[in-house]
Amino acid sequence: MVSVxxxxxxxxxxxxxxxxxxxxIPGSSVDTVREAPEGVPDAKPxxxxxxxxxxxxxxxxxxxxxxSLKLDExxxxxxxxxxxxxxxxxxxxxxxxxxxxxxxxxxxxxxxxSWQVVPVQLEETLGDYTSEGSMRALQAMLSMGKIxxxxxxxxxAGPA
Numbered sequence: 625m626v627s628v629x630x631x632x633x634x635x636x637x638x639x640x641x642x643x644x645x646x647x648x649i650p651g652s653s654v655d656t657v658r659e660a661p662e663g664v665p666d667a668k669p670x671x672x673x674x675x676x677x678x679x680x681x682x683x684x685x686x687x688x689x690x691x692s693l694k695l696d697e698x699x700x701x702x703x704x705x706x707x708x709x710x711x712x713x714x715x716x717x718x719x720x721x722x723x724x725x726x727x728x729x730x731x732x733x734x735x736x737x738s739w740q741v742v743p744v745q746l747e748e749t750l751g752d753y754t755s756e757g758s759m760r761a762l763q764a765m766l767s768m769g770k771i772x773x774x775x776x777x778x779x780x781a782g783p784a
Contacts, residue, residue: 629685630699631684632685632695633689633693635688635690636688638672639672641686644733645677645679650680651679652678653677656675657672666691667688672688673688674686674687695735699738703740704744704747705743706743708743715731715741718732718733718741726769728771729771745776749777749779757780
């Protein structure tokens, strides 16, 4: 059977990140933790090495493999939420304690993992990018960091 799972490289905080997601992202869990064996470069024997987890229903693997590779925004988890209250909750959670806000709903958490916190209202207002309203909503979104649902809906509706 063929399957695909994201596989993310961490310096040493794979288990901490997995536990954080399991605690705060619905449908997430730490499934298996394998310890580093003797002789693995940049890994302390007996320390967490390979962490298998589920992030919002998606199986993933996190690897503690040292500082030679870094996570960046080229990979992100797309966290689909409903309404401003959920946008605010997850944005604040993910940008806390060293996380960084970005543009257009993107942010980076304290572990270096990029997220897109996207309300269903963004998808609804953007549609297929063919109407004047969807183009106004797109222009509004391009000027945002954290997505502002009311501003999107207002841009979509157009001038009063």
